[in-house]
Structures are given as C-alpha cells and as structure tokens.
Amino acid sequence: MNTLIAKALRRPGNLTRPEIAELLDRSDPTELFRAAYGVKLRYTGRMVFLRGIIEFGNYCAKDCFYCGIRRSNREVKRYCLSEDDIVRMAVWAFEQRYGSIVLQSGELESEENTAFVERVLQKIRVVTDGKFGITLSLGEQDEETFRRWREAGAHRYLLRIETSNPEFYARLHPPDHSFLRRVECLRVLKRLGYQTGSGVMIGLPGQTLDDLAGDVAFFRELDLDMIGMGPYIPHRQTPLGQGIEVTPAYAAAQLQLGLKMIAVTRLYLHDVNIAATTALQALDDRGREQGLLAGANVIMPNVTDTEYRADYQLYENKPCLDENAAQCRTCLNGRITGIGEHIGWKYRGDPVHFRQRVGEAVIRLTK
Ligand code: SAH
Numbered sequence: 001m002n003t004l005i006a007k008a009l010r011r012p013g014n015l016t017r018p019e020i021a022e023l024l025d026r027s028d029p030t031e032l033f034r035a036a037y038g039v040k041l042r043y044t045g046r047m048v049f050l051r052g053i054i055e056f057g058n059y060c061a062k063d064c065f066y067c068g069i070r071r072s073n074r075e076v077k078r079y080c081l082s083e084d085d086i087v088r089m090a091v092w093a094f095e096q097r098y099g100s101i102v103l104q105s106g107e108l109e110s111e112e113n114t115a116f117v118e119r120v121l122q123k124i125r126v127v128t129d130g131k132f133g134i135t136l137s138l139g140e141q142d143e144e145t146f147r148r149w150r151e152a153g154a155h156r157y158l159l160r161i162e163t164s165n166p167e168f169y170a171r172l173h174p175p176d177h178s179f180l181r182r183v184e185c186l187r188v189l190k191r192l193g194y195q196t197g198s199g200v201m202i203g204l205p206g207q208t209l210d211d212l213a214g215d216v217a218f219f220r221e222l223d224l225d226m227i228g229m230g231p232y233i234p235h236r237q238t239p240l241g242q243g244i245e246v247t248p249a250y251a252a253a254q255l256q257l258g259l260k261m262i263a264v265t266r267l268y269l270h271d272v273n274i275a276a277t278t279a280l281q282a283l284d285d286r287g288r289e290q291g292l293l294a295g296a297n298v299i300m301p302n303v304t305d306t307e308y309r310a311d312y313q314l315y316e317n318k319p320c321l322d323e324n325a326a327q328c329r330t331c332l333n334g335r336i337t338g339i340g341e342h343i344g345w346k347y348r349g350d351p352v353h354f355r356q357r358v359g360e361a362v363i364r365l366t367k
C-alpha cells in the first residue's frame with residue numbers, strides 16, 4: 001500500500017498539507033478511492049443517508065462571480081415558494097421516509113426573511129415526529145437569526161467557505177463579500193449547537209492543488225461535522241463562467257478532481273458526513289455513485305416541484321430538471337442498490353463526528 005495512504009488510515013489528521021496535495025495529484029486514484037471507501041465503511045457501513053433538498057427561492061442579495069442566480073443576473077425568473085408549499089414538500093419527504101431535508105435558497109438578510117423561515121420550521125416541526133432532520137443552507141446571517149432558526153427546529157447548517165484561501169476568495173467575490181464574516185458565521189453556528197457543514201468548489205479557474213490541500217486542512221481546523229463540496233461548473237451568465245467551454249475532457253477532469261477531494265477528505269477526517277453532490281451528476285450521469293464509492297455517505301435528492309427547478313440553476317447542465325420528486329426517489333434507489341449500498345430510510349444520519357464532539361463536551365462539562 002502507498003505509504004501516505006497507510007499513514008492517513010492510522011488516525012484522523014495524520015497528513016501534512018504537502019502530503020494532502022501529493023495525494024490529490026495522483027494520476028491513478030484507484031487505491032485512494034478504495035482506501036477512502038474502507039474508512040467510510042468503518043463509520044457508516046453500506047448505508048447512504050438521504051437529505052431531500054427543497055430549493056425554495058432564488059432571490060439573492062449576493063453577487064458571487066460564479067453563481068447563476070447572483071443578484072446581477074437579470075435573465076433569471078425569480079421565485080419564492082409559499083410557506084404552505086414548502087411545508088407540503090417537507091411532509092412529502094417525511095412520508096416517503098427520507099430521514100432529513102435541506103432548505104436552501106439565495107441569501108437574504110431581513111426580519112421578513114428570518115420570520116418566514118422561522119414559521120416554516122415551526123410548521124414542519126408540528127407535522128413531523130421530532131426526529132426528522134432539518135438542515136438550512138441560507139447563507140450568512142447574524143447570530144440572533146441563527147439562534148431563532150435553531151430554536152424553531154433546524155439542527156444542521158451548511159455554509160460553504162468556497163475556498164479557504166482569503167486572497168482567492170476575494171477574486172471570486174465583489175469587495176463587500178467577506179471571507180472573515182463567513183468563517184465567523186461557521187464558528188457561531190457551532191457555538192449554537194448546529195451540526196455544522198462547509199465545503200468548497202473544486203476546479204475553479206486559478207485554483208491550485210495547494211489551495212485544495214489547504215481546504216481539506218481548514219475543514220479539520222474548524223472541526224466541522226459535514227462536508228458538502230463539488231466541482232465548479234461554469235454558468236455563461238456569470239463573470240467567472242465567460243469563455244470556459246465544457247468539453248468532455250474538461251468535464252472528465254473536473255469530475256476526477258472532485259472525486260479525489262472526496263477521497264482525501266475522507267482519509268483525513270474519517271468520521272464526518274460527506275455529500276456526493278449533484279454537481280458530480282451534472283458532469284457524469286453516474287457521478288454521485290462514483291462519489292459514494294470514493295468515500296461519500298450522503299446524497300441530496302431534489303424534492304422541489306419540477307416547475308421551479310429550471311429557475312434554480314447555480315450552474316448549467318443541472319440534472320433532473322424535468323423529473324419530479326417521486327421519479328428522483330425511484331431512480332436513486334436503483335442507483336444506490338446498484339453499487340451494493342442501501343438507503344438509510346428514516347435514518348436522520350447524524351455525523352459520527354458531531355456525536356463524539358458533543359459527547360466529549362458533555363463529558364468535559366461534567367468532570
Ligand atoms: N445562497 C446560499 C445557498 C445556495 S448556493 C449560499 O451561498 O450558501 C449553494 C452553493 O452552490 C454555494 O455555496 C456554491 O458553492 C455552489 N455553487 C454556486 N455556483 C456554482 C457553480 N457555478 N458551480 C458549482 N457550484 C456552485
């Protein structure tokens with residue numbers, strides 16, 4: 001066995017940044033994927049956890065240079081679902097035995113938005129069993145908002161750092177978008193007791209392997225519970241997407257790098273939840289399955305009504321635009337059993353890392 005892989009297997013965090021970069025640079029990742037899959041098996045067996053994602057609105061106050069629904073993109077038809085529609089989709093996912101949902105939208109900071117999400121969470125809590133997992137992915141907010149949403153029933157939050165290199169972050173965003181605020185939000189989320197997730201885009205123009213190695217190290221530094229990362233996919237109506245042609249060779253390279261990031265992150269962190277994100281599937285029909293075989297253990301099928309999907313395109317080539325939630329469910333089941341895994345129906349699937357982190361805190365407090 002490769003000595004670096006053997007070293008990583010010994011315990012979490014057992015690689016230096018140059019060693020992480022060296023693993024990402026391997027031209028034949030077969031052994032890397034196999035080892036990472038072995039680590040995943042150790043923590044969650046052959047079970048894949050589902051989070052049904054509800055993309056409930058595409059209004060966004062931010063203008064990230066890579067994103068298709070950025071504020072300046074005037075070609076997007078903007079929408080926001082009603083409270084009742086969001087609750088209906090959540091209940092559908094609950095009744096279909098999904099263990100969790102994710103509520104995602106553009107980033108809006110206002111009392112109106114805070115209260116809207118708060119009411120949705122309260123309603124979902126009333127009609128589900130209290131064990132249903134609820135993740136939010138609604139961008140940066142102040143501490144009070146995060147606290148209100150936590151009290152209303154959300155218990156996980158996803159906020160990608162996008163890149164852990166502050167100078168690179170500055171090149172991907174307008175000047176009023178702050179790297180430091182994002183990091184601070186992640187710290188606040190942890191302090192408030194959220195299972196906290198972050199991640200990055202992989203294969204951005206100008207990104208180096210050393211940047212990506214720094215990202216993996218950053219995940220550990222922040223002691224995160226969940227990692228959701230995926231390949232960058234150009235969108236023609238964005239500044240960053242100009243002039244990049246998605247050729248088969250480009251797509252294959254982006255996919256491969258994305259899979260290697262999943263594997264190396266699994267080898268470095270061991271016990272976190274890692275999502276095989278939809279962006280993998282946008283590059284290859286079997287991208288998510290390949291993600292699972294490279295060490296991921298979570299999938300986020302879309303449960304939003306079909307009519308809204310085309311208006312929520314963070315990147316182009318988004319898959320399953322013309323399928324409905326029931327079709328996605330059936331299709332996914334076949335895909336997962338096809339690789340020898342099975343879906344953890346009704347499992348909330350909390351990250352082992354979070355359980356240990358919180359357990360340890362409790363032990364520390366009672367000593
Ligand atoms: N507004 C919220 C949630 C929606 S965006 C937020 O920004 O946190 C969710 C994620 O989509 C972002 O974090 C970003 O990593 C990803 N994303 C945006 N544009 C993308 C693109 N062109 N390719 C791949 N991922 C993209």
Ligand code: SF4
Pocket residue numbers: 060061062063064067068069070071105106107139314
């Ligand atoms: Fe808005 Fe999120 Fe897209 Fe940035 S990445 S423009 S915050 S939806």
